[in-house]
Amino acid sequence: xxxxxxxxxxxxxxxxxxxxxxxxxxxxxxxxxxxxxxxxxxxxxxxxxxxxxxxxxxxxxxxxxxxxxxxxxxxxxxxxxxxxxxxxxxxxxxxxxxxxxxxxxxxxxxxxxxxxxxxxxxxxxxxxxxxxxxxxxxxxxxxxxxxxxxxxxxxxxxxxxxxxxxxxxxxxxxxxxxxxxxxxxxxxxxxxxxxxxxxxxxxxxxxxxxxxxxxxxxxxxxxxxxxxxxxxxx
Ligand code: NI
Numbered sequence: 001x002x003x004x005x006x007x008x009x010x011x012x013x014x015x016x017x018x019x020x021x022x023x024x025x026x027x028x029x030x031x032x033x034x035x036x037x038x039x040x041x042x043x044x045x046x047x048x049x050x051x052x053x054x055x056x057x058x059x060x061x062x063x064x065x066x067x068x069x070x071x072x073x074x075x076x077x078x079x080x081x082x083x084x085x086x087x088x089x090x091x092x093x094x095x096x097x098x099x100x101x102x103x104x105x106x107x108x109x110x111x112x113x114x115x116x117x118x119x120x121x122x123x124x125x126x127x128x129x130x131x132x133x134x135x136x137x138x139x140x141x142x143x144x145x146x147x148x149x150x151x152x153x154x155x156x157x158x159x160x161x162x163x164x165x166x167x168x169x170x171x172x173x174x175x176x177x178x179x180x181x182x183x184x185x186x187x188x189x190x191x192x193x194x195x196x197x198x199x200x201x202x203x204x205x206x207x208x209x210x211x212x213x214x215x216x217x218x219x220x221x222x223x224x225x226x227x228x229x230x231x232x233x234x
Contacts, residue, residue: 051224052194055231056081056211057169058202059110059148062089062096067202071099073212079225080104081211083202084148084167087112087132094139101140106227108146108167109133116153122161129162146228167228169199175207184210189217197228 061067061083074081083100085107090097100107111117112132117125129147137143147164154166171191175184184206188198198214200207215225 052222053226053231054192054195054218054223055197055226055228056200056215057084057108057148057167057197057228058082058200058207058211059084059150060086060089060114061202062093062100063203064093064096066205066208067093067096068099069205070202070208070211071096071103071105073208073215074105075103077212077215077219079215080106080227081225082106082108082146082167082228084108084110084146085132085136085144086110086114086150087128087135088114089203090132090135090139097136097139101142106146106229107136107140107142107144108148108228109136109144109164110148110150114150116151117149117158118153118155122157125158126161129164165232167197167232170196171198173198173200173207173210175200175204175210179204179206181206181209181213185213185217188214192218192223194223195231197231 056079058067058070058081062085080103083105085097097107109129109132111125112128112135115128117128120128133143145165146167147162148167148169149158152168159166171188173184173188178184178187184200188210192198192214200211202208202211218225
């Protein structure tokens with residue numbers, strides 16, 4: 001081998017090395033570029049896709065006229081809510097309860113009678129809860145798992161002895177007090193934020209009208225409506 005030949009082979013080797021470095025370097029930048037592009041495109045999108053969630057809850061029902069009216073409005077909007085049914089009001093309205101279940105709403109218990117539970121004998125309280133659970137299960141085939149004590153009146157002893165999840169509220173619509181659609185809507189919109197549980201009563205027409213108006217307004221603001229079990233999981 002002459003010196004020239006070795007030199008030429010050396011040059012060739014160096015050129016191949018240089019081309020490799022260029023090629024791999026280029027690839028590296030392409031991959032890195034792509035990753036950065038993915039990251040900058042996805043981040044704001046992911047943020048916008050986490051919806052604000054609220055749960056509408058209705059106590060004291062069902063009502064013969066206003067509850068079906070509410071169910072119609074909810075169905076039209078594809079919205080699911082939670083009902084805390086009171087046994088005394090269920091009798092004779094079993095079809096309404098069946099409809100709630102069939103349309104995907106969550107059915108909870110408000111006990112059989114609207115009484116302040118901490119003022120009663122514990123045995124009476126347990127009977128009232130049990131009676132209502134049996135009644136609901138006889139209609140829907142499911143025992144309610146969630147309990148909203150009337151007036152939110154509850155204590156640690158009851159909490160220990162009742163094997164249900166108690167659900168209170170974070171926004172009080174005061175719908176029963178106002179019995180005025182505009183006032184109820186205003187109160188809810190003022191107080192509602194992400195993750196709230198809104199207390200309402202489906203035994204007034206003004207409450208039904210207010211609930212549907214609130215749904216239309218909050219949906220435009222990016223809220224979605226969930227049942228309380230979905231909210232409590234988070
Ligand atoms: Ni109540």
